[in-house]
Amino acid sequence: MRKNQRELEFRDFFVAQSEPLRRFAIFLTGDTDVAADLAQESLARTYQHWGRIKDKDPAPYARRTLVNLVRSEHRRKLVRRKHDESHPGAVAPRSGEVDEWMRVSSALRSLSPIRRAVVVLRFYEDMTEADIARTLDRPIGTVKSDLHRALNALRPLLSEETGKRREEVR
């Protein structure tokens, strides 16, 4: 493969996938700055291995890399440090939607990174369990189990928040 051809091919992938990947990262980390950094790093690693993965579907590779980055101890420290500061990269939602974002973000952070990823891929990206298994390179039985446990953990958190919100509306 000629060198400039690699970049031309990767450029199309970047244009199509960078924003979805950044949003996926935001739901995983709850922080726009960290999300942009991790999305960029996962794209850089995808480019690094482009020669091998371009003929397969590189999008799952990029997402899997992103999840692995979030899972790494180094990155989790970075995320914690960011949150301990004055939330410089915290999402700034539009008026009226701040509660919506905050409660989702807060509830998701109670999950492990891998279960967080399973939930986001299932209910945000509308992937099937089989697609999630392929994307995260995990057995489908493990994905089903992760999803089940994640929903059990989220249900009281979000239902409680939903209840409070409804009370406030009344």
Place this chain on the structure above:
Amino acid sequence: MSFEDELRTTFRRADGSLEREALDWHATINRGRARRMMQFVAMGATVLVLAVAGFAVTRVDLGGGNEPVTPVGPSETTTPTPDAPEVLTPPDDLDRTECSAARRAEPVSAQTLLPEGARRMRADIIEAAWGCDYERLAELTGLQEGEPFSYSLGADGDPAEYWRTLEESVSAGEPVMERLVQVLSLPPAEQRIGATVDGPREDAFVWPRAHGEGEITDEEWAELEGIYEPQLLNDMRENGSYLGYRVAITADGDWLLFTAGD
């Protein structure tokens, strides 16, 4: 509405609250290039680890190589290239007075069992080196297109000028073009890069086989005898490491480095 449907709706609302913010293409691609570069700079250390696994570093049966080489491990990439010439032959009109590679130019194996990309790039490099065509060599590095390429540790300039200076300097004269052809005439090691990082591996070929950090075999030392002075080779051998030139090309045909190991 089920909890799952409620969750979907919640995500949609949250997604609608996010501002669109494009990632920086140049910053991303520069990170990618840097990762590729670091990947190959770190190859030596990776080779040892993977060699212990008995899989990653494979002696390559070159298909008519200058030295008989026996494959010792699996190779997914050494498929013959149809209709490729068996031998690379120097052109008749070489000026054999000015260029070190031209003075001792002789036919070399085309190493036809290399993957096509690597085989073509190797042939292009040898052809350019025979003629001391520094500009063509610089073009092959891809540096002008912003690709990573290493020609001297810490150097940040024009490799064509660097090689020309080495070749033509009266005091520091070094037959760098001859070395380039000589090293590429030896059997390479096949390396799988990325196995210890994440995801798929990338195949690359590195000449000579003695370049890694593992124990260098007698056979690998013997391959170097026509290139370096016996005293210099002995010094390297006593030191336990090969400090001479090495060349790396990916299976896809990206030329990654031509450096001395010192």
